[in-house]
Amino acid sequence: MSPPTDSLVLDIVRTLEKQGVPRDSYQLGREFDPEALARLLETGGDSVEVRLEIRDVSLVVTNLGARVAESGLSSQPECPHCGLPVTAVVQLVPSHHTAYPCGCRVRGDLLE
Template sequence: MSDQDLLFEIVDTLETVGLNRDEYQLHRVIDIEALEQLVNSADSHAGLEIRFSVGEFRLCVTQSDVRVLTSEEEDS
Protein backbone atom coordinates (compact mmCIF):
# COMPACT_ATOMS: atom_id res chain seq x y z
CA MET A 1 0.00 0.00 0.00
CA SER A 2 1.43 3.41 -0.91
CA ASP A 3 1.46 6.29 1.55
CA GLN A 4 -1.15 8.13 -0.57
CA ASP A 5 -3.43 5.07 -0.56
CA LEU A 6 -3.03 4.75 3.20
CA LEU A 7 -3.69 8.46 3.69
CA PHE A 8 -6.88 8.29 1.62
CA GLU A 9 -8.01 5.19 3.50
CA ILE A 10 -7.49 6.94 6.85
CA VAL A 11 -9.35 10.06 5.65
CA ASP A 12 -12.18 7.95 4.24
CA THR A 13 -12.48 6.02 7.51
CA LEU A 14 -12.65 9.25 9.51
CA GLU A 15 -15.25 10.74 7.19
CA THR A 16 -17.32 7.55 7.41
CA VAL A 17 -17.67 8.03 11.19
CA GLY A 18 -18.60 11.68 10.72
CA LEU A 19 -15.34 13.54 11.36
CA ASN A 20 -14.98 16.42 8.90
CA ARG A 21 -11.60 17.26 7.38
CA ASP A 22 -11.55 20.64 9.10
CA GLU A 23 -11.81 18.92 12.51
CA TYR A 24 -8.34 17.35 12.45
CA GLN A 25 -4.84 17.75 11.07
CA LEU A 26 -3.35 14.33 10.34
CA HIS A 27 0.19 15.66 9.93
CA ARG A 28 0.10 16.62 13.62
CA VAL A 29 -1.03 13.12 14.65
CA ILE A 30 0.97 10.78 12.41
CA ASP A 31 3.83 10.63 9.95
CA ILE A 32 2.06 8.92 7.05
CA GLU A 33 5.31 7.90 5.32
CA ALA A 34 6.68 6.27 8.47
CA LEU A 35 3.35 4.57 9.12
CA GLU A 36 3.27 3.19 5.58
CA GLN A 37 6.85 1.90 5.87
CA LEU A 38 6.06 0.20 9.16
CA VAL A 39 2.90 -1.43 7.82
CA ASN A 40 4.59 -2.61 4.62
CA SER A 41 7.66 -3.98 6.41
CA ALA A 42 5.70 -6.12 8.86
CA ASP A 43 5.46 -9.86 8.37
CA SER A 44 1.93 -10.58 7.14
CA HIS A 45 1.57 -13.27 9.81
CA ALA A 46 2.75 -11.05 12.65
CA GLY A 47 -0.63 -9.36 13.17
CA LEU A 48 0.85 -5.87 13.46
CA GLU A 49 -1.66 -3.24 14.57
CA ILE A 50 -0.85 0.44 14.91
CA ARG A 51 -3.32 2.34 17.06
CA PHE A 52 -3.63 6.10 17.38
CA SER A 53 -6.24 8.74 18.11
CA VAL A 54 -7.62 11.38 15.81
CA GLY A 55 -9.97 13.65 17.69
CA GLU A 56 -12.34 11.49 19.68
CA PHE A 57 -11.77 8.43 17.51
CA ARG A 58 -9.26 5.64 18.04
CA LEU A 59 -7.98 4.11 14.78
CA CYS A 60 -6.31 0.79 14.10
CA VAL A 61 -4.15 0.35 10.99
CA THR A 62 -3.08 -3.09 9.77
CA GLN A 63 -1.69 -4.37 6.48
CA SER A 64 -5.21 -5.08 5.31
CA ASP A 65 -7.35 -2.23 6.63
CA VAL A 66 -7.96 0.93 8.60
CA ARG A 67 -10.81 0.89 11.10
CA VAL A 68 -12.24 2.79 14.03
CA LEU A 69 -11.98 0.77 17.22
CA THR A 70 -15.01 0.00 19.32
CA SER A 71 -14.84 0.49 23.08
CA GLU A 72 -14.41 -3.29 23.52
CA GLU A 73 -11.45 -3.36 21.12
CA GLU A 74 -9.82 -0.41 22.87
CA ASP A 75 -9.80 -2.32 26.14
CA SER A 76 -7.94 -5.30 24.64
Protein backbone atom coordinates in the same frame (compact mmCIF):
# COMPACT_ATOMS: atom_id res chain seq x y z
CA MET B 1 4.07 10.72 -0.62
CA SER B 2 4.37 7.26 -2.12
CA PRO B 3 1.41 5.25 -3.50
CA PRO B 4 1.16 3.04 -0.34
CA THR B 5 1.21 6.17 1.83
CA ASP B 6 -1.43 7.88 -0.33
CA SER B 7 -3.68 4.82 -0.13
CA LEU B 8 -3.25 4.57 3.64
CA VAL B 9 -3.99 8.28 4.17
CA LEU B 10 -7.12 8.06 1.99
CA ASP B 11 -8.32 5.03 3.92
CA ILE B 12 -7.82 6.79 7.26
CA VAL B 13 -9.55 9.97 6.02
CA ARG B 14 -12.52 7.98 4.67
CA THR B 15 -12.81 6.04 7.92
CA LEU B 16 -12.81 9.29 9.91
CA GLU B 17 -15.40 10.84 7.59
CA LYS B 18 -17.71 7.86 8.14
CA GLN B 19 -17.49 8.68 11.86
CA GLY B 20 -18.50 12.29 11.21
CA VAL B 21 -15.04 13.85 11.52
CA PRO B 22 -14.70 16.58 8.85
CA ARG B 23 -11.46 16.74 6.87
CA ASP B 24 -10.76 20.32 7.90
CA SER B 25 -10.80 19.53 11.65
CA TYR B 26 -7.40 17.79 11.77
CA GLN B 27 -4.04 17.46 10.03
CA LEU B 28 -2.82 13.88 9.84
CA GLY B 29 0.80 15.03 9.75
CA ARG B 30 0.36 16.47 13.24
CA GLU B 31 -1.33 13.33 14.58
CA PHE B 32 1.29 10.86 13.25
CA ASP B 33 3.84 10.44 10.44
CA PRO B 34 1.90 8.87 7.53
CA GLU B 35 5.05 7.81 5.63
CA ALA B 36 6.58 6.15 8.70
CA LEU B 37 3.29 4.36 9.41
CA ALA B 38 3.09 3.12 5.80
CA ARG B 39 6.70 1.83 5.95
CA LEU B 40 6.03 0.13 9.27
CA LEU B 41 2.96 -1.63 7.91
CA GLU B 42 4.73 -2.60 4.67
CA THR B 43 7.71 -4.16 6.41
CA GLY B 44 5.94 -5.56 9.47
CA GLY B 45 3.78 -8.13 7.74
CA ASP B 46 0.34 -9.23 8.84
CA SER B 47 1.10 -9.16 12.57
CA VAL B 48 1.56 -5.37 12.84
CA GLU B 49 -1.40 -3.43 14.19
CA VAL B 50 -1.24 0.26 15.08
CA ARG B 51 -3.87 1.98 17.19
CA LEU B 52 -4.45 5.70 16.75
CA GLU B 53 -6.89 8.18 18.21
CA ILE B 54 -7.78 11.13 16.01
CA ARG B 55 -10.40 13.60 17.20
CA ASP B 56 -11.82 11.12 19.71
CA VAL B 57 -12.12 8.35 17.10
CA SER B 58 -10.09 5.24 17.92
CA LEU B 59 -8.66 3.55 14.84
CA VAL B 60 -6.89 0.27 14.24
CA VAL B 61 -4.57 0.42 11.22
CA THR B 62 -3.10 -2.70 9.60
CA ASN B 63 -1.67 -3.44 6.17
CA LEU B 64 -5.26 -4.28 5.18
CA GLY B 65 -6.47 -0.75 5.99
CA ALA B 66 -8.02 1.34 8.76
CA ARG B 67 -11.09 0.54 10.83
CA VAL B 68 -12.75 1.95 13.91
CA ALA B 69 -11.63 0.16 17.06
CA GLU B 70 -14.36 -1.96 18.64
CA SER B 71 -14.24 -0.04 21.90
CA GLY B 72 -13.36 3.64 21.87
CA LEU B 73 -10.89 5.22 24.22
CA SER B 74 -12.35 7.42 26.93
CA SER B 75 -9.16 9.47 27.15
CA GLN B 76 -5.56 9.08 26.17
CA PRO B 77 -3.66 7.10 28.77
CA GLU B 78 -0.38 8.40 30.11
CA CYS B 79 2.88 6.60 29.47
CA PRO B 80 3.73 4.76 32.69
CA HIS B 81 7.41 5.71 32.25
CA CYS B 82 7.44 9.38 31.22
CA GLY B 83 3.85 10.57 31.77
CA LEU B 84 3.22 11.85 28.23
CA PRO B 85 -0.14 11.06 26.57
CA VAL B 86 0.05 7.90 24.46
CA THR B 87 -1.75 8.09 21.11
CA ALA B 88 -0.59 4.74 19.71
CA VAL B 89 1.21 1.57 20.70
CA VAL B 90 3.39 0.10 17.98
CA GLN B 91 4.18 -3.62 17.99
CA LEU B 92 7.10 -4.75 15.84
CA VAL B 93 7.44 -8.23 17.34
CA PRO B 94 5.01 -10.03 19.68
CA SER B 95 6.99 -9.24 22.82
CA HIS B 96 7.92 -5.58 22.17
CA HIS B 97 5.47 -2.67 22.32
CA THR B 98 6.48 0.97 21.97
CA ALA B 99 4.40 3.99 23.01
CA TYR B 100 3.94 6.79 20.49
CA PRO B 101 5.02 9.56 20.46
CA CYS B 102 7.39 9.16 23.44
CA GLY B 103 9.03 5.87 22.36
CA CYS B 104 8.99 4.20 25.78
CA ARG B 105 8.53 0.45 26.01
CA VAL B 106 5.03 -0.36 27.35
CA ARG B 107 2.52 -3.18 27.81
CA GLY B 108 0.69 -4.16 24.64
CA ASP B 109 -2.71 -3.63 26.24
CA LEU B 110 -2.03 -0.02 27.33
CA LEU B 111 -4.67 1.39 24.94
CA GLU B 112 -7.27 -1.34 25.42
